[in-house]
Every structure is written in structure tokens, then in C-alpha cells.
Amino acid sequence: MTRKNQSSFLYETPGPRGRRNIRIGTAISVVALGGMLGLGLWRFGSHGQLDADKWLPFADWAIWQYLLVGLGGTLTAAAVVAALGSVFGVVLALGRLSKVRVIRWLATGYIEVARTIPVLLLIYMMLFGLPQLGINFPTLWKLVIPLTIANAAVFAEIVRAGILSLPNGQSEAALSLGLRPHQTMRLVVLPQAIRNVLPSLVSQLVSLIKDTSLGFIVAFTELLYRGQVLSTFNHLLIQTFLVVTLIYLVFNGSLTALASRLQKPGRRRSPIPLSLTALAGPIDTFQKEPRA
Amino acid sequence: MSASTPLRRKTVLAGAALAAFALALTACSTGSANVPGGSSDDTGSEASLFAGAPVASDDLILPGSTMEKIKERGHLIVGEALDAPLLSQQDPTNPDSVTGFDADLAKLLAIYILGEPNVEIVPPASETREALLANGTVDVVFNTYTITEERAEQISFAGPYFSSGLAVAVKADNEDIKGIDDLGDKTVIVGANTPAVLAVPEEQPTATLVDFATDPQAVQALLQGRGDAYVQDYTLLASHAESNDDLKVVGQPFTSEPYGIGLGHGDADFKEFINNWLLEIQESGHWGDVWTTSLGTVVESDVPTPPTIGSVPGS
Amino acid sequence: MNFLSENLGLLLQALGTTVMMAVVAGIGSLILGVLVTVARVSPIPILRWAAFCYTQFFINVPLLALLILAVFALPDAGLILPLAPTAILVLTVYEAAYVAEAVRSGVNTVGVGQVEAGRALGLSLGQSFRFIVIPQALRAVVQPLGNVMIALAMNTALAAAVGVVELTSRANKVNLVYAQPIEIFTTTGLVYMAIALIIGLGAGWIEKRVAIVR
Numbered sequence: 001m002t003r004k005n006q007s008s009f010l011y012e013t014p015g016p017r018g019r020r021n022i023r024i025g026t027a028i029s030v031v032a033l034g035g036m037l038g039l040g041l042w043r044f045g046s047h048g049q050l051d052a053d054k055w056l057p058f059a060d061w062a063i064w065q066y067l068l069v070g071l072g073g074t075l076t077a078a079a080v081v082a083a084l085g086s087v088f089g090v091v092l093a094l095g096r097l098s099k100v101r102v103i104r105w106l107a108t109g110y111i112e113v114a115r116t117i118p119v120l121l122l123i124y125m126m127l128f129g130l131p132q133l134g135i136n137f138p139t140l141w142k143l144v145i146p147l148t149i150a151n152a153a154v155f156a157e158i159v160r161a162g163i164l165s166l167p168n169g170q171s172e173a174a175l176s177l178g179l180r181p182h183q184t185m186r187l188v189v190l191p192q193a194i195r196n197v198l199p200s201l202v203s204q205l206v207s208l209i210k211d212t213s214l215g216f217i218v219a220f221t222e223l224l225y226r227g228q229v230l231s232t233f234n235h236l237l238i239q240t241f242l243v244v245t246l247i248y249l250v251f252n253g254s255l256t257a258l259a260s261r262l263q264k265p266g267r268r269r270s271p272i273p274l275s276l277t278a279l280a281g282p283i284d285t286f287q288k289e290p291r292a
Numbered sequence: 293m294s295a296s297t298p299l300r301r302k303t304v305l306a307g308a309a310l311a312a313f314a315l316a317l318t319a320c321s322t323g324s325a326n327v328p329g330g331s332s333d334d335t336g337s338e339a340s341l342f343a344g345a346p347v348a349s350d351d352l353i354l355p356g357s358t359m360e361k362i363k364e365r366g367h368l369i370v371g372e373a374l375d376a377p378l379l380s381q382q383d384p385t386n387p388d389s390v391t392g393f394d395a396d397l398a399k400l401l402a403i404y405i406l407g408e409p410n411v412e413i414v415p416p417a418s419e420t421r422e423a424l425l426a427n428g429t430v431d432v433v434f435n436t437y438t439i440t441e442e443r444a445e446q447i448s449f450a451g452p453y454f455s456s457g458l459a460v461a462v463k464a465d466n467e468d469i470k471g472i473d474d475l476g477d478k479t480v481i482v483g484a485n486t487p488a489v490l491a492v493p494e495e496q497p498t499a500t501l502v503d504f505a506t507d508p509q510a511v512q513a514l515l516q517g518r519g520d521a522y523v524q525d526y527t528l529l530a531s532h533a534e535s536n537d538d539l540k541v542v543g544q545p546f547t548s549e550p551y552g553i554g555l556g557h558g559d560a561d562f563k564e565f566i567n568n569w570l571l572e573i574q575e576s577g578h579w580g581d582v583w584t585t586s587l588g589t590v591v592e593s594d595v596p597t598p599p600t601i602g603s604v605p606g607s
Numbered sequence: 608m609n610f611l612s613e614n615l616g617l618l619l620q621a622l623g624t625t626v627m628m629a630v631v632a633g634i635g636s637l638i639l640g641v642l643v644t645v646a647r648v649s650p651i652p653i654l655r656w657a658a659f660c661y662t663q664f665f666i667n668v669p670l671l672a673l674l675i676l677a678v679f680a681l682p683d684a685g686l687i688l689p690l691a692p693t694a695i696l697v698l699t700v701y702e703a704a705y706v707a708e709a710v711r712s713g714v715n716t717v718g719v720g721q722v723e724a725g726r727a728l729g730l731s732l733g734q735s736f737r738f739i740v741i742p743q744a745l746r747a748v749v750q751p752l753g754n755v756m757i758a759l760a761m762n763t764a765l766a767a768a769v770g771v772v773e774l775t776s777r778a779n780k781v782n783l784v785y786a787q788p789i790e791i792f793t794t795t796g797l798v799y800m801a802i803a804l805i806i807g808l809g810a811g812w813i814e815k816r817v818a819i820v821r
Contacts, residue, residue: 010714010722010740011650011732018650025651033657043685062385069387075314116757116803117796118764120775125796127420128788135427139414206667213669217768219374219415224672230384232375232508235535238680245672252667258307484770502690504770509679516682518690 054239063230070226071247077140077212077222081147082205088148089155094185096160107156114153122146123217143215143222151208158200162193202259206252213248223247341396341581345403346572348565358555358562359405362431367410368402371430371554374415375506378531378586379436393586394434397453400578401432401553404569422446425554432566433554436525438487444606448559449552450566452607453579455599457545458488459526461533463514464540469521471543475499481510481519488523491547515539525549531590550604567601574598610785611794614777621777622798628695628773629760629802635699636759637752640706641745645736647711658707665704670762673697674769694766702759709751713744746817753810757803764799774798 014022044050057063095107123146130137137145166189174184194201215222227244231237353359362368372394374382380395390413399409414430421437424430425447436456439449462469469475475496482488484503492499502519504510511532514522522529526545533541555562573579580595588595601607611618646658665673677697678690688696717740725735745752767776778795782788 010648010735012726014650022650025649026653029651029653029657033653040684044680044683047683049680049683060385066384066387072314079314113800116761116800118761118775118799120764120767121778121792121796121799124775124779124782125788125792127417128423128782128786129792210667210669213671216671217417219417224669226384227672228506229375229382232377232506233381233384235377235508237508237512238676238683241672241676241680245668245676248668248672249664253663254306254310256663256667258310261306502770505768512679516679516687518687 049238054236057234057236058239058243066230067223067226067244067247070221070223071251073220073226074209074212074215074222077143077147077215077220078205078209080140080144081151081208081212084144084148085151085155085208086201088152090159090190092152092156093159093163096156097163111153111156114150115157117150119146119150119211119214120217122149123214127218139218139220142218143212143220147208147211147214151204151211154204154207155201158197158204159190159193161200162197163189165196166193199259199262202255202262206255206259209252209255210248341585342399342403342409342578344576345400345578346569346576347407348404348569352565352568353405354561354565357565358431358559359565362405366406367412368398368405368432369412369414369430370398370402371414371416371421371424371433372398372435374413376436377507378528378590380413380434391586393454393582394436396582396586397573397579398432398434400573400582401566401569404572421554425556428556431555435554436486436549436551437554439550439552439604439606441606443554447557448555448563449607450555450563451552451570451601452550452599452604453553453570454551455596456549456551457526458491458523458547458549459529459541459545460543461514461522461524461529461539461541462520463517464538466520469542472496472523472546473543475521475523478520479518481513481522483507483510483524486524487547487549492523495546511536511539527587527591534590550599550607552604552607570598570601610781610787610791614781618774618777618781621772621774624691624772625760625763625774626802628691628698628763628766628771629756632695632698632702632763633756633759635695636702636706636755639699639703641710641741643703643707644710644714644744645741647707648714650732662704662707665701666708670697670701670765671768673701674765678769690769690771691766694763694769694771698759698762698766702755702762705755705758706752709748709755710741710744712751713746713748714740716747717743749810749814749817753807753814756810757806760802760806761799 012018041050048054092107092111095103096111098104098107123143126137126142126146170192171184171189174188175181179187212222213224216224216228219225223244227240231240234240348359353363372380372390374380374390376392376394379392380390380398381392383389383391390411395411395413398411402409402411414424416424416433416435421433421435422443425433437443437449439452443449460469460472460475469478472492472495475492477498478496478500480492480496480499480501482492482501482503484505489501489503492501502513504513507524507528510522510524513519515536515538526541529539529541533539553566555566570579579598583595643658643661646654647662649655674694674697677693681687681693721739721743722735725739730738763773764775766773767779770776772780774795778791782791785791
């Protein structure tokens with residue numbers, strides 16, 4: 001019998017008693033879970049929230065178009081942040097690995113600060129602080145700049161983990177072939193490092209797409225804000241936000257599934273779970289990183 | 293490392309499909325909400341609303357003034373909401389169409405300056421209206437912007453263009469609360485950044501305030517029992533009471549809220565220009581028509597008299 | 608910095624709310640997350656599937672959307688709570704998904720030999736979880752869990768968007784009166800950084816004490 005479950009080393013192939021226990025457990029779980037779900041749905045319905053007339057407006061293609069354009073705005077913002085943030089992030093990662101102490105300190109300092117400030121606070125600072133200094137940006141940038149500041153730091157850590165996980169032999173071989181250090185980095189180390197951490201990067205993209213929902217606060221045309229405007233139009237607050245949640249779930253879920261397929265198949269030991277590499281620092285089970 | 297195995301090929305294809313979908317959405321999204329000009333998709337009724345609207349003669353557009361700048365640019369940039377029903381609400385089935393009392397007045401102003409209702413909307417977020425005016429991001433603010441002396445220190449107001457008041461709404465089965473006087477020690481729901489935030493504590497210092505970002509959220513909160521009453525603009529409450537039997541308005545409006553048009557600080561030329569425009573549309577009946585098609589749909593009364601311009605401190 | 612002296616009481620109260628939310632949600636999410644992990648690696652397929660759906664849902668849906676749904680849709684599903692507890696509930700459930708993922712990776716680092724030895728000694732599945740697997744799993748992932756807790760503390764700021772008066776929303780309200788955004792928000796940022804630093808140092812200290820030297 002093949003082991004399908006990655007963690008099934010925890011228990012033996014069940015014998016008859018084990019199988020019986022599993023059946024009992026399954027029955028209890030189904031009843032419990034189904035019961036909770038059913039209860040919630042029933043109460044929901046008894047408040048009239050499942051009425052057809054509350055959901056029919058969503059059969060209108062124009063409404064979907066409105067929301068999907070909002071999703072487009074979300075993706076635009078995410079793409080801009082990803083582009084800027086990844087460039088900035090690579091620079092920061094290299095800075096943190098630099099031999100020059102000042103650069104290392106500056107990069108590390110920036111990374112540590114940017115990772116521990118709530119993005120919402122950065123957005124408020126942009127909304128209120130910059131106009132006082134006379135600077136003003138279009139709405140897209142009011143969202144993109146705070147997100148870039150925060151996400152560049154996370155990208156930097158992911159890329160740094162990738163660089164450090166590469167065997168030393170790669171850069172040593174490149175140097176011995178006569179490549180200069182920056183050429184080594186550019187031609188040998190970085191491409192491989194990024195390829196290694198691609199799943200983490202995609203997972204971070206999912207996290208980024210979620211963060212763009214903060215565009216709600218700056219009234220940027222993204223999915224959540226469009227959901228808000230729609231809800232004031234059709235007075236169907238609950239249904240609208242449920243639909244918006246569904247759109248996020250489907251789109252991000254596909255990305256997450258894509259990311260897990262990008263992982264090298266065949267490693268039994270689970271690498272860092274994708275969702276965690278985004279916010280967890282670089283931690284490799286076999287190469288512990290001392291926290292600075 | 294080439295995409296050789298079937299799994300990798302499928303993955304690459306899936307990724308490409310997702311990326312293509314995303315790209316298509318991105319392409320569609322450029323040129324969405326903040327699109328100048330709503331005249332192309334206007335329904336017949338809107339066209340008739342603006343028929344014969346006054347247009348400023350050229351001698352009124354003083355050289356070097358804000359009006360001239362707007363005329364050269366070709367569209368008016370307005371700070372107004374997209375999610376305020378009856379005042380300025382975007383229609384999701386037709387995102388170019390934003391209608392309501394504030395929205396339509398802004399279009400009339402655009403016609404006055406430019407001859408066409410070319411309006412670009414910038415929704416103010418989190419009480420940034422003074423900031424948007426101060427650094428010139430928007431030309432005017434049409435956002436149920438109550439005239440106060442504190443605000444008049446940072447920006448200028450034209451108008452007032454409408455006089456409203458705050459009223460109290462409760463659940464239909466609530467017999468205890470008959471008006472603002474009964475709100476002592478109660479939990480009162482208010483809209484964030486509305487005049488109610490300051491007005492309720494003034495009348496009832498012992499009331500606890502809970503604020504919500506939008507009007508529909510506040511109504512929902514009231515109906516779910518998160519508060520005993522909801523204090524908001526009288527016309528908005530009337531519109532909810534009419535469409536929702538679970539809610540009723542009690543008592544009379546207990547404040548007077550003069551709405552003004554926000555503009556840059558110290559811009560006396562622009563202020564005079566806008567005040568002239570207000571007088572003209574009041575005389576021509578367009579002000580009344582705009583009221584009838586928006587707020588007038590829920591209030592059973594004749595067209596109210598517009599307030600006297602400059603009658604409020606700060607305006 | 609007169610805004611500080613005049614509003615110190617309000618700001619400290621708001622900070623207290625933030626810390627309280629972070630602590631309660633933190634403990635809750637740790638407990639719930641471990642339970643979800645146990646379900647995820649259990650031999651009962653339904654539980655594994657339910658735990659998988661749970662984590663996938665919360666990892667792919669934005670917290671802000673969940674907060675709005677919880678405040679406005681949950682009451683109609685039968686659960687109405689004041690705003691702050693609602694926010695805490697949402698944060699707990701949301702971060703539990705991340706905790707579950709972290710602990711799951713920890714479970715996978717537990718040596719097979721450990722579990723086999725437990726089985727040889729006659730421990731049941733539940734006992735081997737309780738005494739062998741989970742303790743070692745948790746000790747292996749102290750650092751990622753610390754990061755999840757830091758993310759949780761930062762996410763309490765989002766509760767401001769649904770009306771909870773915590774540090775960020777109080778800072779915003781103070782700024783509306785004083786209009787000194789640079790000073791006010793920088794100070795607030797420093798407070799959050801201090802919170803994150805404390806959590807990070809705490810995680811580091813715990814890790815040194817319980818680290819498994821392999």
C-alpha cells in the first residue's frame with residue numbers, strides 16, 4: 001500500500017481495529033462538522049440571507065464585470081509592487097550580504113524596521129504625512145509605495161535565504177574560473193537562488209495580493225473597494241462581501257496550488273510550508289540562521 | 293533546466309494561463325472609475341437634467357485663475373464619494389455613471405466652466421479632504437462637506453448649497469427612544485467622519501459612540517443590535533426608512549448642517565465664481581431639478597429653498 | 608510633542624487594547640493551530656481534508672474581507688459579539704492557519720525513529736502525539752511561530768478598519784485633531800516595532816532554552 005500522506009510515517013498501516021476506529025472517527029467528524037456547518041447555514045437562511053432575491057443580482061454579468069475590473073486593479077497594484085519590490089529586495093539582500101559593514105548595517109536595519117511596522121500605519125503616514133510636505137501622489141502610488149517598502153524587506157529575506165542555501169561550490173567554481181564577484185553573483189548565484197525560492201516568491205505574491213485589499217483605505221479601484229461601492233449600491237452587504245471573498249479564494253487558491261506544484265517533487269521532508277516562507281524568516285531545517 | 297517532464301509542462305501552462313487572465317484583467321482595469329466625462333453613456337434622463345444648464349461667459353473666466361486652469365485642462369477634478377447613495381453613488385452596472393445630489397451638482401459646475409460635464413472623481417479616503425484641497429489634487433470637494441470655522445482656516449468654502457440636519461433612527465420596534473434627548477447613556481452608531489461624531493457628544497455627553505465606515509454598514513449594525521440608535525443626515529435616514537420596514541426615524545432633525553463646496557484656501561476669485569454659479573442654477577431651476585431627482589425621491593415635500601450664500605460662519 | 612501629553616491616557620488605553628488583542632489571539636491561535644495540525648496529520652481522511660480546506664481558506668483570503676464579514680455577516684449566522692471580541696476571534700482563526708502550517712512543517716522534522724520507538728513501547732496514536740510528536744514539533748519551529756506572532760501583532764492594526772479602538776485607530780483620531788501626522792505616526796510605528804522586538808527576543812530566548820540539538 002503506497003503512502004499517500006506525507007505525514008503518514010506517524011502511524012502504521014491500520015489493522016482491523018485501527019480501520020474500525022478510523023471509521024468511527026470519520027463518522028463522528030462528519031456529524032460534528034456537518035452539524036456545525038448545517039446549523040450555521042440554517043440560521044443564516046432563517047435571517048433571510050439565503051433568499052433568492054438577495055442573490056439574483058449577482059447573475060448580472062455587468063456586476064461581475066465591475067468586480068473583475070476591481071480584481072484587475074488588485075493585480076495591477078500587486079504587479080507594480082512585485083516588480084519594484086523584487087528589484088529593491090535583491091538590492092537589499094545583496095546589501096545584507098555585503099562585506100562592507102556600513103552597507104550591511106543599513107540593509108539589515110532597513111529590513112528589520114520595514115518588517116515590523118504594520119502596513120496600515122505606513123499607508124496612514126502616506127495619506128496624511130506627505131501632503132503636509134507638499135508631495136502628492138496618484139491613488140495607485142498611495143497604495144503601492146507603502147506596500148513596496150514593506151514587501152521589499154520580505155523579498156530581500158527570501159532571496160537571501162535562496163542565496164545562502166546554494167552550495168558554496170557554485171560561487172567558488174565561478175571565482176576560480178576568473179569571474180569577478182559581481183559577475184559571479186549576477187550570472188551564477190542569483191539565477192539559481194531565485195529558481196530555488198520560486199515557490200516562496202509565488203507564495204509571497206499571494207500574500208501581496210491580499211495586502212492590496214488595503215487599497216480599500218485609500219479608495220483605490222481594487223476588488224475590496226469595488227465590493228464596498230457595490231454594497232452601498234445594492235444594499236446587500238453580506239452577499240457582496242461573500243462574493244468578493246469567493247473571488248479572492250479562487251484566484252489566490254490557484255496561485256497557491258501553482259506554487260506547490262513548482263516545488264521540486266520527491267523531497268519527503270517537507271520544506272518550509274509555502275504560506276510560511278512569506279512571513280517567516282529564512283529558516284532551513286538543516287541550516288539554522290541565527291536571528292541577527 | 294528545461295521544462296521537460298509532463299508535470300512541469302502542465303505547471304508552466306497553468307501558470308501562463310493564469311498570467312494571461314491576469315493580464316487581461318489588468319488591461320481592462322486601466323481607465324476605470326476615475327474616467328473623465330460621463331456624457332457618452334448618459335441615459336436620456338440625465339441629458340435632460342443638464343439641458344440648458346448655464347455656461348459661464350468668457351469674461352468670467354479671469355486670466356490666471358483656477359477656472360482658467362480647469363478650462364485648459366478640459367475636465368474638473370472633484371473630491372466626492374463613490375459609495376454614498378442619493379448623494380454620489382457609482383452604478384456598478386455602468387461604472388462611468390455616478391449620480392446623486394453632490395455628483396450632479398458637480399457636473400453642473402463642470403458644464404458652467406467647460407460646457408460639458410467632464411468630471412474626474414477622486415474619492416476622499418479617511419478624512420483627507422483638506423489635504424486633497426491643500427495640495428491641489430482636486431479642484432473642489434462635493435461631499436456633504438459641512439462648513440465649520442475650523443475647516444475654514446485650512447480651506448475655503450463656497451455656498452452653503454444645502455441645509456440639512458442630523459436625525460435619529462432606531463429599530464422599528466423600539467418604543468423607548470423618541471429623539472436625541474433619549475440618547476443619554478445609550479450606544480449610538482454614527483458614520484465615521486460625519487458631523488454626527490461631534491454633534492452627538494455635544495448633545496449627549498454620556499452616550500457611547502460606535503463608528504462605522506459607510507452608511508450601509510451602520511444601518512446593518514443598527515439592525516443587528518450593535519447600537520440603540522443611528523444618527524445620520526435626515527435625508528439618508530428617510531431613504532432607509534422608506535425602503536426598510538425594520539427601521540424608523542424618530543424626532544426632528546436636531547442640528548443644522550450647512551453643506552459647502554470645498555476649494556483651495558484663500559482662492560477668492562474661484563469662490564466668487566462658484567457662488568455666482570450657485571445663484572444662477574438656483575434661478576434657472578436646475579438646483580431644484582437635481583434635488584428632485586436625488587434627495588427628493590425619498591422626502592415628501594416640495595423643493596426646499598436653498599440657503600443664502602455666505603450665511604454661515606466660515607462660508 | 609504636546610499630543611502625547613494631552614492624550615497619554617487615551618493612547619495608553621488603546622495600546623492596552625492592542626496588546627490584549629495580540630495576546631489573546633496569539634494564545635488562541637497557537638492552541639487552535641496545533642489542533643488543526645493534529646487533524647491534518649491524523650489517519651482520518653475527513654479530518655485531513657477539513658484541515659486542508661481550513662488552512663487553504665485563510666491563507667488565500669484577505670484579513671480585511673474576513674473582518675468585514677465577521678462584523679456584519681456572522682450575526683446573521685447566529686454569532687453576535689462586541690467589536691473587539693469579534694476582531695480577536697477573526698485574528699485567532701486566521702493566524703491559526705499559519706500556525707498550523709508552521710507546526711506541520713515541524714511535525715515533518717520529527718525523526719521517524721522517534722515515532723517508531725513510541726509505537727514499540729506501546730503508545731497509542733494519541734499518546735505518541737501528545738508526548739513525542741507535538742512537543743518536538745513545537746520546539747523545532749519556535750522561530751517561524753515567533754514570526755507568526757509578530758505578524759499577528761501587526762494585523763491587530765487592521766481591526767481599526769472595522770471600528771475597534773486600538774492603537775492605530777486612536778493615533779488616527781488624535782491626528783485628526785492635531786494634524787501632526789509625521790510625529791504621531793512615527794511614534795506609533797516605534798511602539799509597534801518595540802512590540803515586535805519584544806516578541807522576537809522572547810522567541811529567541813525560548814528557542815535557546817528548548818532547542819533540540821541534533
